[in-house]
Amino acid sequence: AQTVTQSQPEMSVQEAETVTLSCTYDTSENNYYLFWYKQPPSRQMILVIRQEAYKQQNATENRFSVNFQKAAKSFSLKISDSQLGDTAMYFCAFMTYLGTYKYIFGTGTRLKVLA
């Protein structure tokens, strides 16, 4: 069975500093996708970044980048130059094809950016 673990329920970071959110997963599949989603307070969940498992290069999107370690089954999110608007719940998610596409979300990390 596939599992996604986010071991940091809450984190805080000073504005303009860098923070890293951890995510580990377990799967016996070789082909899959990993995602980080952001859920701001009282707002809709949006995709932050996506990584295909077959790609060795780590994905980046502006201030957001990932450290994808396939052998270690680790997928951490780094937020550089943190902004107050980054305050949100962050969910790590895993997707693979097992006859149909299966999606599993972690329990989330609540990030607070401090002014």
Next chain:
Amino acid sequence: EAGVAQSPRYKIIEKRQSVAFWCNPISGHATLYWYQQILGQGPKLLIQFQNNGVVDDSQLPKDRFSAERLKGVDSTLKIQPAKLEDSAVYLCASSLRREGEQYFGPGTRLTVT
């Protein structure tokens, strides 16, 4: 482009009552998902549609939950009868392709008393 729409935004019912949620996905998105997000947990996929056909409902409690997507556009999720443990936010999402980015609606917060 308009986002995923859901209604109602909030609903309070008593246990054993029934309730229905509505979702209108982004135009052209073939895949539609319903998730249950219990407080303090990540979203759990309940059911996935491809056009108007169900492709995965393995985690849907079928004795009380049902969902349909008529004409491959709007979808409704129903709970009958509701239990206290059904209190959660119900999220609808859609995507252009099944392996693509999911776009989420604002969710419906259900409280069962």
